[in-house]
Amino acid sequence: MRKNITIQDVAEHAGVSMMTVSRVLNKGGNVKDSTRQKIEQAVQDLGYRPNFAAKNLSSGRKNFIGVLCFEPNSPYVSQFLFGCLRYCSEVGYHLIVEENNADRLLDSKLQALCSGVDGVIVLPPLSEDKSLLERISAFNIPYVCVGQQHMALQDKFHSTVSIDEQQAAADLTSSLIEQGHTRIGFISGDKSQGVTQLRLAGYQQALQQHKLSIQPELIAEGDFSYKSALSATEQLLSLKDKPSAIFASNDEMAAAVMAVVHKHQFAIPKDISVVGFDDTSIATMVWPQLTTVRQPFVEMAKAAIDRISGQNPDAKTLLPSSITCRESHGQAAN
Amino acid sequence: MRKNITIQDVAEHAGVSMMTVSRVLNKGGNVKDSTRQKIEQAVQDLGYRPNFAAKNLSSGRKNFIGVLCFEPNSPYVSQFLFGCLRYCSEVGYHLIVEENNADRLLDSKLQALCSGVDGVIVLPPLSEDKSLLERISAFNIPYVCVGQQHMALQDKFHSTVSIDEQQAAADLTSSLIEQGHTRIGFISGDKSQGVTQLRLAGYQQALQQHKLSIQPELIAEGDFSYKSALSATEQLLSLKDKPSAIFASNDEMAAAVMAVVHKHQFAIPKDISVVGFDDTSIATMVWPQLTTVRQPFVEMAKAAIDRISGQNPDAKTLLPSSITCRESHGQAAN
DNA sequence: CTGAAAGCGCTTACAG
DNA sequence: CTGAAAGCGCTTACAG
Numbered sequence: 195m196r197k198n199i200t201i202q203d204v205a206e207h208a209g210v211s212m213m214t215v216s217r218v219l220n221k222g223g224n225v226k227d228s229t230r231q232k233i234e235q236a237v238q239d240l241g242y243r244p245n246f247a248a249k250n251l252s253s254g255r256k257n258f259i260g261v262l263c264f265e266p267n268s269p270y271v272s273q274f275l276f277g278c279l280r281y282c283s284e285v286g287y288h289l290i291v292e293e294n295n296a297d298r299l300l301d302s303k304l305q306a307l308c309s310g311v312d313g314v315i316v317l318p319p320l321s322e323d324k325s326l327l328e329r330i331s332a333f334n335i336p337y338v339c340v341g342q343q344h345m346a347l348q349d350k351f352h353s354t355v356s357i358d359e360q361q362a363a364a365d366l367t368s369s370l371i372e373q374g375h376t377r378i379g380f381i382s383g384d385k386s387q388g389v390t391q392l393r394l395a396g397y398q399q400a401l402q403q404h405k406l407s408i409q410p411e412l413i414a415e416g417d418f419s420y421k422s423a424l425s426a427t428e429q430l431l432s433l434k435d436k437p438s439a440i441f442a443s444n445d446e447m448a449a450a451v452m453a454v455v456h457k458h459q460f461a462i463p464k465d466i467s468v469v470g471f472d473d474t475s476i477a478t479m480v481w482p483q484l485t486t487v488r489q490p491f492v493e494m495a496k497a498a499i500d501r502i503s504g505q506n507p508d509a510k511t512l513l514p515s516s517i518t519c520r521e522s523h524g525q526a527a528n
Numbered sequence: 529m530r531k532n533i534t535i536q537d538v539a540e541h542a543g544v545s546m547m548t549v550s551r552v553l554n555k556g557g558n559v560k561d562s563t564r565q566k567i568e569q570a571v572q573d574l575g576y577r578p579n580f581a582a583k584n585l586s587s588g589r590k591n592f593i594g595v596l597c598f599e600p601n602s603p604y605v606s607q608f609l610f611g612c613l614r615y616c617s618e619v620g621y622h623l624i625v626e627e628n629n630a631d632r633l634l635d636s637k638l639q640a641l642c643s644g645v646d647g648v649i650v651l652p653p654l655s656e657d658k659s660l661l662e663r664i665s666a667f668n669i670p671y672v673c674v675g676q677q678h679m680a681l682q683d684k685f686h687s688t689v690s691i692d693e694q695q696a697a698a699d700l701t702s703s704l705i706e707q708g709h710t711r712i713g714f715i716s717g718d719k720s721q722g723v724t725q726l727r728l729a730g731y732q733q734a735l736q737q738h739k740l741s742i743q744p745e746l747i748a749e750g751d752f753s754y755k756s757a758l759s760a761t762e763q764l765l766s767l768k769d770k771p772s773a774i775f776a777s778n779d780e781m782a783a784a785v786m787a788v789v790h791k792h793q794f795a796i797p798k799d800i801s802v803v804g805f806d807d808t809s810i811a812t813m814v815w816p817q818l819t820t821v822r823q824p825f826v827e828m829a830k831a832a833i834d835r836i837s838g839q840n841p842d843a844k845t846l847l848p849s850s851i852t853c854r855e856s857h858g859q860a861a862n
Numbered sequence: 863c864t865g866a867a868a869g870c871g872c873t874t875a876c877a878g
Numbered sequence: 879c880t881g882a883a884a885g886c887g888c889t890t891a892c893a894g
Contacts, residue, residue: 532886532887534886534887534888535887535888536887536888548887550888550889556887578887578888579887579888579889581886581888582886582887582888582889583887583888583889584888585888585889586888586889586890587888587889587890588889
């Protein structure tokens with residue numbers, strides 16, 4: 195195992211001091227251009243790679259980010275964590291993932307987490323748990339609430355990263371309307387979560403913009419779980435005047451919609467269009483593949499991490515979302 | 529932000545030297561029992577938490593583990609990564625995840641990865657890519673092939689962590705037979721992968737043990753993708769003498785089996801039982817929930833990491849698996 | 863069974 | 879614009 199190349203080696207190779215190399219490496223200003231170039235050349239030549247452990251130790255920064263999630267194995271969380279992982283390895287941060295699906299997260303556990311990280315990313319639905327946020331806030335480290343557009347607390351450490359949930363839901367609904375659908379069923383998420391209201395509001399907003407009336411019978415209640423959408427779909431399909439499209443508030447529920455629709459011998463999208471929300475991995479594991487709102491997981495992770503590292507000063511980041519069109523939607527049957 | 533508690537503080541508190549504290553902390557021997565207790569008490573009192581950065585820097589260990597995967601967002605990989613993450617945060621390792629789903633992983637990228645980690649975990653199907661393993665092997669760091677029972681290379685850095693694939697498949701098949709199923713359809717995985725053969729062999733072994741004949745028409749070809757199982761299932765259901773149960777070689781394909789079975793108006797499990805393999809998150813996102821072989825992801829991750837850290841000397845670890853019984857299987861209809 | 867010394871590779875003040 | 883010094887919190891030899 196050959197010796198590691200250190201900043202010292204680079205300095206010697208370039209004929210400068212370690213300090214100057216450090217400046218160049220950290221993109222600091224105040225370095226003569228010719229010096230900078232010499233150093234960059236040396237880094238190239240030697241194949242220098244920074245030692246994160248040394249960096250952390252001397253800077254006092256932890257270079258750890260805590261992620262607090264409810265259900266680590268859900269597609270949403272997996273997808274988001276992957277985004278974090280990817281960006282982390284780019285910028286030298288490491289992840290500590292903590293789950294909090296039982297009761298109240300123990301003070302000792304929270305303390306252990308918060309004292310070992312530079313900041314905390316809180317995933318939904320925990321990002322709406324005001325009392326949890328207050329406890330995190332007490333540690334005076336930045337924390338980012340994901341999927342949560344509204345600031346729950348007023349303190350300088352609090353920030354949010356999300357898409358415009360309502361607009362996204364409205365856009366998806368509009369695209370259905372533009373394909374001739376006038377009876378669009380909607381399956382809502384867990385009542386206690388803010389996004390549930392926003393997505394429903396987006397659905398209603400689109401209907402109104404297109405001069406369609408809002409029919410309460412077309413709105414069925416789910417809770418974001420596969421199971422809940424099973425009965426919600428049965429309910430929608432039992433209507434004498436059935437919907438020609440169903441908008442489920444997340445992909446898991448959309449998968450359930452598809453199962454029930456198929457069970458009733460309807461073709462998708464010929465008889466009934468089905469759309470979801472999130473664009474998690476399940477969207478391509480159903481048949482036909484699901485049209486859904488794409489959450490920009492990688493960008494969200496990046497924005498959250500940048501915020502913690504101080505690169506992103508925005509207390510409130512609203513990322514653009516888009517519709518991922520696949521095969522589960524089509525022209526309304528007539 | 530209050531000062532961090534260091535090993536120095538603990539030493540003073542306990543009235544010993546840093547060195548002795550370090551010994552106790554690292555579970556080294558040669559410490560008098562009374563001394564050990566004093567130190568453990570001091571650790572408690574002060575709420576000492578080790579500084580990983582300092583540890584790494586002084587020990588020369590990187591404390592990074594590389595994970596090489598094909599498709600980071602697949603349920604299998606998500607599940608495994610989660611297992612890693614959990615154990616890593618316990619033992620102070622950090623993860624660098626690299627995907628290699630394009631062509632040949634660039635030498636520069638592989639070099640960057642391997643030179644920054646203590647070892648590499650290779651996930652299927654990459655764990656069967658002999659030329660890739662040879663290139664990793666050249667870096668003289670431990671690497672663990674997951675889901676791969678057979679050693680591809682003969683070198684001291686190579687090891688494997690998996691379950692007994694064939695036995696698990698045989699057990700699952702047997703449980704179906706014991707419920708009265710005599711015509712069991714089987715959907716195989718990607719032909720080029722070793723596990724595909726092992727799971728098929730397990731299926732056949734169970735049939736033979738129960739004196740049932742192997743019917744080639746009951747074996748349909750898939751490739752582990754949802755899509756491939758769609759047509760494979762159609763094929764099985766078009767048989768004049770239909771199977772009363774279908775065993776898909778992974779959960780994604782089992783989900784596809786269910787979609788097609790429902791489409792054909794058969795009830796699960798009343799008319800047809802469906803079982804899968806892996807017990808990934810999708811197993812509980814189908815209806816009815818899927819009976820499947822449980823891969824012990826957390827234990828596999830632990831074994832792999834232990835191997836890299838030198839805690840696990842086994843070059844070949846075979847972990848026990850089990851059957852997770854849910855609602856998708858039942859007595860054969862007669 | 864215990865300890866004093868040196869050093870891991872970097873950054874943070876502080877000078878100039 | 880550049881550098882010399884000290885130190886981050888631990889571990890690795892080496893003594894005794």
